[in-house]
Amino acid sequence: MAQAQAAFETDFWKDANLRKVWDDIVPGEPRKTIPYLLTKEAIELYCRSVGEDHPLYFDEAYAKTTPYGGLIAPPSIHILLMFACTPADDWMRSPGTVNAGQSWSYNKPARPGDTITLQARALDKFIKRERLFVVHDNVFFNQHGDVICSGRGQTIRPM
Amino acid sequence: MTTTFDNLSVGDTIDGPKFAVSRESIRLFCDGSLDYNPLHLDDNYMKGNFGKTNFGGIIMHGMNNFGLITRMLTDWAYPAGAIHRRLETRWIKPVKPGDTIQPVGIVKAKQVTQNSRWVLIDVLVKNQNDEKVATGEAMVEFPVATSAAA
Numbered sequence: 001m002a003q004a005q006a007a008f009e010t011d012f013w014k015d016a017n018l019r020k021v022w023d024d025i026v027p028g029e030p031r032k033t034i035p036y037l038l039t040k041e042a043i044e045l046y047c048r049s050v051g052e053d054h055p056l057y058f059d060e061a062y063a064k065t066t067p068y069g070g071l072i073a074p075p076s077i078h079i080l081l082m083f084a085c086t087p088a089d090d091w092m093r094s095p096g097t098v099n100a101g102q103s104w105s106y107n108k109p110a111r112p113g114d115t116i117t118l119q120a121r122a123l124d125k126f127i128k129r130e131r132l133f134v135v136h137d138n139v140f141f142n143q144h145g146d147v148i149c150s151g152r153g154q155t156i157r158p159m
Numbered sequence: 160m161t162t163t164f165d166n167l168s169v170g171d172t173i174d175g176p177k178f179a180v181s182r183e184s185i186r187l188f189c190d191g192s193l194d195y196n197p198l199h200l201d202d203n204y205m206k207g208n209f210g211k212t213n214f215g216g217i218i219m220h221g222m223n224n225f226g227l228i229t230r231m232l233t234d235w236a237y238p239a240g241a242i243h244r245r246l247e248t249r250w251i252k253p254v255k256p257g258d259t260i261q262p263v264g265i266v267k268a269k270q271v272t273q274n275s276r277w278v279l280i281d282v283l284v285k286n287q288n289d290e291k292v293a294t295g296e297a298m299v300e301f302p303v304a305t306s307a308a309a
Contacts (some may be wrong), residue, residue, distance in 0.1 A: 158209075
């Protein structure tokens, strides 16, 4: 897990030839995923990038006084988890992938120290106005098997 | 006045935070989200065409809108003891360095279910020219037992 985090490849061109193109994607087939240890530092960095400053994400003493009983991550942490829990050859990283909309449902908050797993697949694919779409189906779990959040998204695949 | 399920009305608005978009903010979002798609990093790549679309330069991550809308909803819900339960979004217009964006929410409906209470919120993100860049709907739960929690 720690090794996957240390080795994150930020050059999305590097493994581009290993990734499935629209034609290869089989709706229903599970995607390869990797467990990810969510650290306080990763939560803080994500928070900074969207200006999140609520003490529930930063101040443990404060967070302990709330119904949450300790630090949590903001619900939108799945934005980070999507890339953290998928390998470098996953087609979400194909350069030119355009996000066309998302819907997410939230169950339990993710917390620093959680080991997060992802179950993911393409659920559908279609062509509309000459664009190649894929419908994504994703569920994140914590180490207790609790659902953190589940989401559906659409991307337009690069041609 | 503290927000409660009972004192909310259809049409009530929630003002979200203004967010100044820059090359640096987009780069920080790459690091925060691990999304290093060249759409957000590489001006040369962005000179090309995407189907019929040409963006002319790097664009902000669509999910940066999503993160900002979430920040607005949770900052509104936590003091009311409410829980952000769902967000659906669509991107209307690309956001570029130099833009300033701001999410807002408008209460659309209230619904009582067997075990809980829900507020449905229309959300949108506008840029500095008052153009919509993203729209969506959210669902916030006001649990019966903890609705008075600080």
